[in-house]
Structures are given as structure tokens and as C-alpha cells.
Amino acid sequence: MQEIVANTEMYFRIILSGILGFIIGWDRSAKSKPAGLKTYTYVAISCALITIVSIESVVTFNGSLIGIRMDPMRLTAQIVSGLGFLGAGVILKNGLQVKGLTSAAMIFFVGGVGIGIGAGFYGIVICATIVAFIFSRLGNYFENKEFILKPNVRRKEKI
Template identity: 35%
Template sequence: MNTLEVIIRLFLAIGVGGLIGYEREYQNRPAGFRTHILVCVGAAVISMIQLYDVDQTVNMILAHPELASALKADIGRIGAQVVSGIGFLGAGTIIHQKGSVKGLTTAASLWVVACIGLAVGLGYYTLSILATITVAVVLVSLKKFESKFLYKLNLIKIEILYLDKQLMVQKIQDYFQSKNIKVKNIEFILEDEMEDCESKYRRSLYSILVPRYISTGEIIEALASNSEVIKVTII
């Protein structure tokens, strides 16, 4: 493998990692432009090291045939370590926050960039380019499809201040059920008497799982439309 071939593969690795990393950087993810480039270039370098090892082993056997049974070159061993080892870097991008897990897509993009980098280093140009285009389409186009058509839940904590009416709690529950909103946890807090009203009011904290197609503004508007509700706040 000559110097020109090495340069081509390194620049292709930079382009592949940069294209995928740019999308992650644009989405303000933990691992972005430079991280993806470095992962892809590193994987490509590992692949080329493997090729150099194979060439060196073959040349030694040709020069010394008696070493044929003693010398071995496993072209897949180092690459396998890259594929498994990149998991540690990907794990660093995964964040557990407010009951939900974020960063899985970025971790997966790092892993696939490493795989493409191995392909670039081995000289599989067509495979590398087509794989990069596929990943870019998945990250950009399918995200819109996912948010529009796939049913996913967001965890939201909402505070409701309302008059102490017996049926109010049931009204809230009925509304959540009608919208397929799952109540994960409820905390009831009894407050002191209001200054301008003889009735007592309650403060309730709801942890709810809301489908993506329902906005928080829609929930606040629907709950606040009840005359017994004093205040609705998203925490």
C-alpha cells in the first residue's frame, strides 16, 4: 500500500466521520464533529495497520519459507477489538435524566462510524460511501418520521393547584386517560387556607408519560380550563 493510497483513505475517513459528526454536532449531542472524525480515522488507521502486518508476514514467509508454519496474521483480530472497544466511548454519551435515557443514537453513530472507518482502512470504498449515505439518511430523514409516526412517551412532571373539590381529582384522571397519558406518580400536598376564600386548596404533583404528539401547552390549557383549577405549572 503506497503513500497515495494511505492519504486517500485517511481523507475519506475524515469525510465520512465529519459528515455523520456534523449532524450530531448540529443536534447539540455530546459526541459531535471532531469526535466522530477521530473515531473514524482511528478505525481506518487500525485497518491499515492490519494490512501492513499481513504484507509484512507474507514478505517474511516468501523470504524464509521455513517460517510458514510459525508466522500467522489474523486480519480480523485488531478490528474486532475496535468494534467492541468503541462501546466504552459510546457509553460516555448516554445520559440518564429525569427518568429517560438520552444519547443512545449518538452512541450508535459512534459505533457505526468506527465500523465504516475499518472498511475505509481496508479499501472498501464503495461499501464505505454507501454506508455513510445510509447512516446520514437514517439520522436526518428518519428522525422526522420517528417523531411524527412512532408512538413514544416523554416524562413530564406537572404541578396542579386546585380547589379542594371531591370530583377534581377524578376529572384530572379522566382527562389523562382520554389522551392516553400514563400517570407514573402522584403526590398530594394539603395547603393552608387561601386568604380570599374559605375553601382549602390542594397542590398535586403528577409525574406523567405523555405521547410525543401531545404538547405540554395543550395539557396546560386543558387542565386550566377547569374552574376549580387555580394554577398549572410544568416542573
């Protein structure tokens, strides 16, 4: 419990990034763009998570070896590059139709979760996962409603 109180700002950052990613995705869905609610939410939360882990890692690991200069997040940067490559592999384009964007964002997000757990940031990673799950469920709900049009779907006109 003490960790949660001490790290309130980090949890707020995750929640705020989820809210903002959701709003941006909502706007994109309303414009019938291929990437929508869930895609932007996953990317926003995972980027916030990776940034927080990077910043906190410097503080956590910097003084552990006196006289030795090290960059504990160098490998993390390479993981993120690899996740981008992996995510690009699941994106498929067929004419004007694009599939796999949310899957690519989820791969990136899960990579952020793995990096966070690997660095020992259990609480913030659990928070990020819960926030992503909640907003993903909300995304599913809103995507199925009439006021968000999916590509190539039109409302029935009343006569």
C-alpha cells in the same frame, strides 16, 4: 464500476441491514422506548459493515505473506470493544429519561466506517455511509410525525 458490480451482494447486505434496523427502530419508537429509529439503523448498518470488512479482510490479506499466519482483524476486535466503552460514556440517564443512545450508535457506526476505510474497502464504506444518512433523515422525518409517539408525549384528544 466493476467493483460495484462484483460486490453487489455486499451492497445489498448494507441496504438490507439498514432497512431491517429502521423497521426494528420504528417498532421501538412506536412503543416509546429510548432507542428508536436512528439508533437501531446505525447499529444494524455498522455491524453489517464490520462483519463484511472482517470476512473480506481474510480473503484480501490471507495470502499476502506465505508461511506466516496472521489475523488481520485482531486489532479490529479491540477497536470495536473500545467503541463500546466510548459509546457507553455518552449515554446519560436521568430518572426514566435516557439520552445519548443515538450518539453512542453513531460513534459505533463511525468506528465501522474507519475500520472499513482503513482496510481499503472504500466502496462499501461509502455505500454504508450514504445508506445510514438516508435512513437517519427518514428517521428524523418519521420521529416528527404524529403516528410515532415520543416518550411523555400524548396526542390531543378530540372533543
